[in-house]
Amino acid sequence: MTKIVFKNIDKPEQYKIENYIKNGGYQGLAKTLKEYKPADIIEMVKKSGLRGRGGAGFPTGLKWGFIPKDSKKPKYLCVNADESEPGTFKDREIMEKDPHISIEGAIIASYAIGANVCFYYIRGEFVLCAQRIQKAIEEAYDKGYLGKNILGSGYNLDMYLYRGAGAYICGEETALLESLEGKRGLARVKPPFPAVEGLYKSPTVVNNVETLANVPDIVLKGADWFLSIGTAKSPGTKIFSLSGHINKPGNYELDMGTPLRHLIYDLGGGIKDNRKLKAIIPGGPSVPILTEEHLDVKLDFESLVQAGTMLGSGGVIVMDETTCMVKTALILMNFFKHESCGKCTPCREGTVWLYDILYRLEHGEGKKEDIDLLLKVCENIGGRTICALGDAAIVPVQSTIKYFREEYIAHVENRGCLTPFKFQLN
Amino acid sequence: MILSEKTQKKILAEKNKYPQPKTAILPALYAVYEEFGYLSNETMKETGELLNIPFLEIVEVASFYTMFPKKPTGKYFLQVCTNLSCALLGAEDLVKHLEEKLKVKTGQVTPDGVFSIGRVECLGSCGTAPMLQVNNLHFQEDLTKEKVDKLLEELKKS
Numbered sequence: 039m040t041k042i043v044f045k046n047i048d049k050p051e052q053y054k055i056e057n058y059i060k061n062g063g064y065q066g067l068a069k070t071l072k073e074y075k076p077a078d079i080i081e082m083v084k085k086s087g088l089r090g091r092g093g094a095g096f097p098t099g100l101k102w103g104f105i106p107k108d109s110k111k112p113k114y115l116c117v118n119a120d121e122s123e124p125g126t127f128k129d130r131e132i133m134e135k136d137p138h139i140s141i142e143g144a145i146i147a148s149y150a151i152g153a154n155v156c157f158y159y160i161r162g163e164f165v166l167c168a169q170r171i172q173k174a175i176e177e178a179y180d181k182g183y184l185g186k187n188i189l190g191s192g193y194n195l196d197m198y199l200y201r202g203a204g205a206y207i208c209g210e211e212t213a214l215l216e217s218l219e220g221k222r223g224l225a226r227v228k229p230p231f232p233a234v235e236g237l238y239k240s241p242t243v244v245n246n247v248e249t250l251a252n253v254p255d256i257v258l259k260g261a262d263w264f265l266s267i268g269t270a271k272s273p274g275t276k277i278f279s280l281s282g283h284i285n286k287p288g289n290y291e292l293d294m295g296t297p298l299r300h301l302i303y304d305l306g307g308g309i310k311d312n313r314k315l316k317a318i319i320p321g322g323p324s325v326p327i328l329t330e331e332h333l334d335v336k337l338d339f340e341s342l343v344q345a346g347t348m349l350g351s352g353g354v355i356v357m358d359e360t361t362c363m364v365k366t367a368l369i370l371m372n373f374f375k376h377e378s379c380g381k382c383t384p385c386r387e388g389t390v391w392l393y394d395i396l397y398r399l400e401h402g403e404g405k406k407e408d409i410d411l412l413l414k415v416c417e418n419i420g421g422r423t424i425c426a427l428g429d430a431a432i433v434p435v436q437s438t439i440k441y442f443r444e445e446y447i448a449h450v451e452n453r454g455c456l457t458p459f460k461f462q463l464n
Numbered sequence: 465m466i467l468s469e470k471t472q473k474k475i476l477a478e479k480n481k482y483p484q485p486k487t488a489i490l491p492a493l494y495a496v497y498e499e500f501g502y503l504s505n506e507t508m509k510e511t512g513e514l515l516n517i518p519f520l521e522i523v524e525v526a527s528f529y530t531m532f533p534k535k536p537t538g539k540y541f542l543q544v545c546t547n548l549s550c551a552l553l554g555a556e557d558l559v560k561h562l563e564e565k566l567k568v569k570t571g572q573v574t575p576d577g578v579f580s581i582g583r584v585e586c587l588g589s590c591g592t593a594p595m596l597q598v599n600n601l602h603f604q605e606d607l608t609k610e611k612v613d614k615l616l617e618e619l620k621k622s
Contacts, residue, residue, distance in 0.1 A: 124547045124585070124586035124590070126588065127589060127590055162531045162600065163531070163600065165600070165601055166603075198482070201494065202529075203494070204529050206585065217490070220486030220487045221486065279591060280591065281590035281593060282552045289591065319548075355549055355590070357552060369547065373547055373585050379528075463558050463561060463609050464608040
């Protein structure tokens with residue numbers, strides 16, 4: 039397995055700039071400013087095939103290339119550290135243990151798109167992350183990696199830490215921009231896309247923390263090196279956050295294309311208490327679940343789509359045989375209902391409807407027709423909202439019914455749940 | 465002003481820091497939250513005056529973000545994550561345990577004003593579930609009943 043983002047993650051006090059530099063840090067930035075024009079960097083990242091690691095998987099170099107070259111407006115880079123997809127905690131570990139790797143990536147990205155201001159937007163609950171990033175930004179200014187005339191190149195960049203305040207939707211890039219503008223985090227209608235009209239109506243790129251953390255090594259070692267890792271269509275590595283009924287939860291950086299079984303059984307140590315596996319969410323609850331029959335699926339963008347799901351954020355939630363799927367869907371619907379920004383009616387109202395129906399099924403008041411009613415409501419949300427939250431919210435319902443319809447029927451026939459979550463607090 | 469001089473200074477420091485003035489609203493509200501532990505109409509009104517932004521625009525923003533309580537909480541606001549990864553490992557049991565120990569329900573404050581309990585969505589602590597957060601500040605992870613009891617004792621003393 040190759041380590042790119044996590045190569046120094048466990049070194050002592052890697053979050054301090056002197057250790058980051060000692061372990062090879064800021065050489066990618068130095069090389070960038072010395073040897074490349076902004077357009078060269080965009081070309082290199084395009085060629086590397088790097089795709090966004092936040093959830094949507096959009097090609098990073100292409101995104102940077104959309105920034106208009108002739109615009110007189112200021113350009114902005116926003117680091118999306120609003121990591122809120124349930125089951126995902128990879129960016130948190132990067133920010134806490136190796137903050138400079140993301141900052142170096144952000145400086146290179148800012149240079150590539152011609153931005154002189156960068157916002158590092160962290161979800162409000164990540165207090166230690168905010169402290170580490172704030173300190174890291176100050177250290178970078180002191181060493182001349184931020185501020186005026188960076189490393190004597192003539193390039194200027196200011197970086198601001200900005201804290202969100204508890205809103206999942208602000209991980210959606212246009213909602214993040216609204217939030218940065220001091221507004222409610224409501225998703226914007228696209229187009230115009232942020233590359234044309236983003237922050238303060240200026241050309242803007244929003245990139246995830248893990249995505250940016252890949253950039254320094256791509257510059258140092260080249261696009262061909264990056265292409266040699268992972269699969270042909272999904273080059274590089276991906277960090278998977280493993281949680282739920284698993285013996286060794288945690289973050290694992292894997293080459294793209296690694297089989298799911300290897301993650302769950304070899305690295306994760308298998309299912310807690312030797313129980314049987316029932317279901318796996320492979321990339322946060324916004325992507326469809328998988329079951330035991332999918333254990334040999336490879337973890338990369340294309341293979342997961344082929345298996346009927348998506349790579350998503352890399353948040354892998356493992357559920358054993360005792361887990362009730364209706365309750366699972368109910369918990370996740372409670373989340374989506376709570377986090378819907380309220381702008382689009384299908385999502386705002388539909389998530390409440392879905393929650394109510396799931397609630398009555400779980401609590402013994404469901405009717406047989408409710409299962410089809412759930413699917414009908416899903417149909418009326420999917421594809422009918424501005425952002426992807428509506429599409430994501432229906433996923434837990436649709437995919438648990440797809441694989442476990444008999445369990446929904448049993449809830450009607452038994453007038454409630456026969457397998458409430460068994461795990462108790464020790 | 466109800467806002468302390470220190471908080472006023474913090475808010476004014478944010479005022480001209482960003483390319484556009486409204487960007488200062490969230491950082492300013494953080495300063496208010498840090499002083500009072502919640503946002504009231506009075507403190508939001510003063511925030512607006514300091515930033516030269518209408519009160520209604522401040523309220524509009526503040527009401528969207530869940531990290532700013534709009535009424536007083538306990539001195540220690542214990543928010544339990546009950547999203548899936550934590551629920552799989554006993555989060556409901558954790559809420560029940562806290563409710564029994566503190567003799568209040570979720571959403572209520574103990575009569576002495578020391579504790580209140582809330583539920584919160586995923587805090588990115590899934591590999592160390594179950595967990596709770598104290599006052600938007602400290603994560604308490606890998607919780608057991610014993611650890612929770614110890615935490616409550618420590619907080620009571622402090």
